[in-house]
Amino acid sequence: MLSTKAGVEDVRTVYQNGFDSGRLLAHTVTMSTDATHNQAVEVAATFDQETGSEFDRYDQELTLVISHQVIEMRDYTSSDIMADRTPHLLALASELSADRIEWDQQSEQSTFEDSLELRAAQADPFRTISAVRTELGSEDFQLRTRAPSQAEWMVAFPYSEQAQNRLETAISPILGQTDEIRIEDDQVSSYRVEVHDGPAAVGQLREKIERIDTVNPQPWDFHWNLTTGPNSQWNPGWVNVGGCDYGEEPDSQSTSSAQTLEDQLRALYDTCQ
16 A cells, blocks of 8 residues: 555565564655655555554554655554654654654553654754754653764753753853763753863863753763873763762773862762762
8 A cells, every 4th residue: 555655656564473573564665756745644644554453563663765864663552653753753854954863652561761863963952952842842752863063962851941941051152062961850961071181171071060060950970081192092080960879880990190080070069078
């Protein structure tokens, strides 16, 4: 049925039903270059209709290839999500010029969260987050995206516009220096950067800590790596800002100067003393 839908150029199907391989029904549908969003949604609706009750115990995947963009949806619930997800993901692909968008809908028995991954999105991270909120913001899921600066963002939704605005104001001057940021419960839970080792390192790290701490009412983790020499030797550091939760720390291979810097920042910012 999918191959007969308007705008469809090619359909590839994977069907598995085995003890080792598991149960999977997956379609990859290549749309013509002039296919419309409505035609893509119709393909998704047809997929939902074809996966009746006999596929309730199957993992279901639909991949739409539209020009240079790929929309991939995985459903582990057998709840016919494809037609509902498709217009939102197509809107995000257009708004953010993302090369690939992946949605994973987990079953209630899974320990994993529903997730949305945007690859090669060309917008800045705050514009990306705002666009995702417009399309899907009331739902519970994990957004993963890599900003044009190559920083990795992981944002637990719902994420309020107010919290986003406070964070944007605080870190816009250092946005290009970010390596990784995690956001949970409307605040930064973990932030990671890289700075060059030297006399200025402590001041650079303190500036970053204090910018984020202005918008974080609860303790959070700040991680850094000091780069030294032509081979960028790995000198990690970590402070639990406003708290004292380090769990089982890995054995440190840092230099003595890097360890001194970590001790100094912990004395300033954690509550372990």
